[in-house]
Amino acid sequence: MSLSTLIQRSSLPAPLLGEAQAHALLRAHYDLAGTLQALGSQQDLNLRLDSGTARYVLKACHGSYAQVELEAQHAALGYLRSQGLPVPAVRLASDGAELLALDVDGQALRVRLLEYIDGEPLTRLKHLPVQVIAELGALCARVDQALAGFDHPGLERTLQWDPRHAEALIKHLLPALADTQRHAQVEQVARAASACLQPLAAQLPIQAVHLDITDDNVVWHRDEQRHWQVQGVIDFGDLLRTWRVADLSVTCAALLHHAEGDPLRILPAITAYQAINPLQDVELRALWPLVLNRAAVLVLSSEQQLAIDPGNQYIRDNIAHEWEIFDTACSVPAALMQAAILQAAGRATDSVEFGECAPLLPELAGQAVTQVDLGVLSPHCEAGNWTQPGFDQRLLAAQPAPASSLHGQYRLSQTHIDRPEEPATCALGVELNLPPGATLQAPAAGTWLQTGEGRGCLRTARWNLWLNGLEDAPGDGQVLDQGQALGATCGFLSVQLCLHADLQPPFFATPSRSAAWLALCPSPRALLGFDCDAAPLADPQALLARRDASFARSQKHYYAQPPHIERGWRNYLIDMQGRSYLDMLNNVAVLGHGHPRMVAESARQWSLLNTNSRFHYAAIAEFSERLLEVAPPGFDRVFLVNSGTEANDLAIRLAWAYSGGRDLLSVLEAYHGWSVATDAISTSIADNPQALETRPDWVHPVQAPNTFRGRFRGADSAADYLRDVEAKLADLDARGRQLAGLICEPVYGNAGGISLPPGYLREAYAQVRQRGGVCIADEVQVGYGRLGEYFWGFEEQGVVPDIITMAKGMGNGQPLGAVITRREIAEALEAEGYFFSSAGGSPVSCRIGIAVLDVMRDEGLWDNAREVGRYFKARLQALVDKYPLAGAAHGSGFYLGLELVRDRQTLEPATEETMILCDRLRDLGIFMQPTGDYLNILKIKPPMCTTRASVDYFVDSVERILGEGL
Incomplete structure (x- = not known):
């Protein structure tokens, strides 16, 4: 087929086939009947048939399509099925034919019937998980790997989507784009992509490819865990012999629709493809230009097709997301994507040697240069000072000259909060504090290009040197020899290298793009004559492996692949690459992370004394008094421990000692701790899947008074739930067993803070006390002001317990817990022997506990x-x-x-x-x-x-x- 025929075919509207005509065709040639549903297509007609026992796709295309091309598609389907790949089978017509040539109301059509693969495409899914992106790349690799051994005469065809014709097709279709700004943009992108491809084209391997493994043409099913599973590959209409890498380029272009504006999100598809069907370096270098050309052809083809077929809703629906693909592809420099693709494929990126260069700052030769740490763990960063504008520059200026920031360091000052996008934190250059007037020279011959006052670029044959902070810089366009004067500094100078001639790089890169940018913007160390490189960050995967190898795995971590967190500030946690995460789950850090008062209190007390509560010091009395001030009247004794588990464990011992009994009521779906006793009363199957089968005989769980999803619902359900409390107590009475008490969170913590039904605790407490038991309020999670409306959770119920337990926020991260009760209960334990907690009530813990109360009050x-x-x-x-x-x-x-x-x-x-x-x-x-x-x-x-x-x-x-x- 000639190129002119190709262009003519690309202008054809989809065939017309009415529902009645389709039903007649199916009855006559396939002996099938059922319901029909139109499926989308750009130039063909696709109808789904549900016959009641099976489902098929009726496909009709123009008769001008060569029969041998369609036969090639059928042969490929059979070939791939024989290799275990999920593709549809061809349903034969009644006369045994795979393909029908028909005339329908003067239209020459070619018609076939294929098996329908159940599932759904992911075209309209706004966000694709990384594993789905990778799976699509892996699927593309498996199909290409299989098709490498497939051949058929019908593969030799001229197709508008064949990237070998993209340049000519784009020139033909550009007039269809009326928007002059868009027209110029598409033309420029396509011209640059073709220029990149031209020297590579002759080296690209050729084979049979599907050329349309996209979110539209792969169907998926969601399993019970809501994970997407591939069901099959459909639509072999673009099958042909062309460049092997073209198949992956089509997949990558389709994924850009789901990249949320960041084209580097498609890299997992390339990594997955490369692991199965490795591409050559020349193919990897051709991949992104092919994606750009594909994006251009997509928008131009749809614009033209809509002009000649304005009623085609499939095209109309697709245009917006095809422009999204194009815009996303153009949103980053092509050189950056090429570097990122090579890295994703595990291949080396381009590099340059600087051994023959002259020093940029000859006067610094032999001088010691101070390296200034501006990273996440910098000791210069404290109490949020890094959030102040100009923090880095002020810190550099405070150092004796010469001083240098570090290349490739993730700077804390560049983080941002309450925003979904990554902050650009990775420094692609260095900033220097130099003696005023220090002179610069050209490290290599080049041309000086001025971009602003005191800043510009020295363009050499192999790299560009970007400088900012010059005095007496050369004139714009001046050609310089190696060693020729570049001017002097005003005391502060930024230096940045870039290996790409036509690229002005940013000074900071986001972590996800940093590796690719650092390949384009290497360290200027060789030009400066001193080490200015940041130490590499610890490999988070290796660190996680070390944790798993030594730290008992029952101590779980959040997330399968957790970020590496080493710093916090206020209600944010900051990873080692400077990204700030909004902390919505850390109820331990009640004041926020890194609070300066906590730093000062702990440092001062540690410098004075830290010991145990059997020694005599003021802090323990002061803190105990402060706790009693926030407790209800009548509470006059405090125990200090290390955690909520210890607090609840001690509360159980107090209940046993005071009541003389052992039997405790606890509430289902609750968690109270990990010790033997507190685990016994914990019934949350989320924390312990065997919780309900392993309760000792002294623990008597009562129904969870969950007003949302419990057995009884609504705010008036207290009486219903209390019947279970009454039944458990009646059983203990009948067996003559002394009740020790009831432990309950006054607000249901593990259920997300559900309020107990009004009156529940009032009546439950009354019944427990009638039997000589004590009432324990576990306030570890919900108390201490966190509820906002109440300081203690039990206040919402209008009751006062006998024992209050607390921990977590009262120490803002310091191991600190407490039990507050009345004298007679405390002394009941004393009769059994003394109580002691090695670190509970230490001077450091007490001072921090006092400071927490002060800060909570003072900061409102x-x-x-x-x-x-x-x-x-x-x-x-x-x-x-x-x-x-x-x-x-x-x-x-x-x-x-x-x-x-x-x-x-x-x-x-x-x-x-x-x-x-x-x-x-x-x-x-x-x-x-x-x-x-x-x-x-x-x-x-x-x-x-x-x-x-x-x-x-x-x-x-x-x-x-x-x-x-x-």
Whole structure:
């Protein structure tokens, strides 16, 4: 077929075939009947037939399509099926033919019937998980690997999508683009891509390829864990012999629609392809120009096709996302993508030797240069000072000259908060504090190009040197010899190399792009004459392997591939590459991370004394008094311990000692700790899957008074739940067993902060006390002001317990827990012997505990929990009102829960969706984890310094993900 025929074919509208005609055709030639549904296509007609027992796709194309081309497609389907690849089978006509040549109302058509593969394409899915991107690349590799051994005469065809014809086709189709700005953009991109391909084309291997393995032409099924699984590859209409790498270029171009504006998100597809069917270096270098040309052909073809077939809804629907593909492909320099592709494929990128260069700053020869650490762990960074504008430059200026920042270092000052995109933190150059007037010389011959006052670029034959901070710089366009004067510095100079002549690089790169940018912008060490390179970061995977090899694995970590976190500030956690994550789950750091008061208090007390509570020092008395001030009247004794587990364990011992009994009531679906005693009373199967089968006989769980999904629902369900309490107590009475007490969270923590039904604790406490038992309020998670509306959770129920346990936030991360009770209960334990906790009540812990109370008061954190918490709850409720998956918003203040359900009537928990949501939130820079026995509740318990801006960022992100579809 000639190119003119190709161009003519590319202008044909899709065939016309009415429903009645299609039914008649199916009856006459296939003896089939059923319901028909139109499927999209650009130039062919596709109809799905549901016959009741099987489903097929009726495909009709213009009669001008060569029969041998369609026969090649059928042969390829059989060939791939024989190799175990998931492709459709051909259904033979009644006369045994695979392909029919028909005339329908004067239209010459070629018609065939294929098996329909159940599943759905991912075209309209807004966000593709990384594993899906990789799987699409791997699938492309497996098909190419198989087709390498396939041949057929019908493969020798001229097709508009063949990238070998892209240059000519683009020239032909460009007039269809009326928008002059778009016209110029497409023309420029295509010209540059063709220029890159021209020297590579003759070296590219050729074979049979599918040429359309895209989100449209691969169908998937979602399993019970909500993971996408490939079901099959369809639509072999573009099958031909062409460059092997063309197949991957088509897949990559399609993935750009899901890249959310970042073309580097497609790299996992390239890595996966390369692992199965390795491409040559020449193919990898041709890949991105092919993607650019594919993007240009897509938009131009659709624009022209819509002009001649304005009723084609398939094309109309596709144009927007094809322009999205084009715009995303053009959003980064082609040189950057080439470097990233080579790295993703495990190949070396281009490099340059600088051995013959003259020193840029000859006066620094032999001088010691101070290296200034501006990284995430820099000792210069404290109390959030890095958030101040100009922090890096001020710190450099404070060092004695000469001083240098570090190339390739991820700078803490460049982080940002409450934004989903990565911050550009990786320095691609260095900044220098130099003696004023220090002279510069050209390291190599080149041309000086001025880009602004005191800044410009020395363009040499092999690289560009970007400088900022010059005095007496050469004139624009001046040609310089090696060693010729480049001017002098005004004391502050930035230096950056770039290996690509036509590229002005940014000074900072995002972590995901840093490796590719650093390949283009190598260290200027050789030109400066001193070491200015940052030490490489620890490999997070190797570090995780070390953890798994030595740290008992029952101590789990968040996320399968957790970020490497070494710093925190306020309600943010910061990874080693300088990305700040909004912390929405860390109820231990109640004041926020890195609080300067905590730093000062702990440092001062450590410098004085840290010992155990059997010694006599003021802090223990002062802290105990402060705790009694926030306790209800009548509480007059404090025990200090290290954790919530220890606090609850001690509370059990107190109940045993005071009551003389051993039997305890606990509430189902609750967690109280990990010690033998507290694990015994914990019944959360999310924390311990065997919790309900391993309770000792002294523990008597009662029904969880969960007003949302419990056996009885609604705020008036207290009496219903109390019947179970009464039954358990009656059983103990009948057996003559002395009750020790009841332990209960006054607000249901593991269920996401659900309030107990009004009156529940009042009546339960009364019945327990009638039997000589004590009432324990586990306030470890929900108390100490976090609820906003109340300081203690039991205040919501209008009751006062006998024992209060607490931990977590009261130490802001310092191991600190407490039990507050009355004298007679405390002394009951004393009669059995003394109690001692080695670190509980240490001077350091006490001073920190006092400081926490002071800061919470002085910074208004309890008020903040109330006011911002109300706003937070309202925003979560708005999600419930809008999205069916958001079943309910629980809690108050900064202890909230968003429960996800698949059905609001049955309350089927959306466990897998919740985990996907949490993983997706991490992608957007937010830490969140599920809770509840079904792990279907977002457990929202951030530091109490959280702002409205952070609340908006969190809720907006959740809404974004719900809108993407889970």
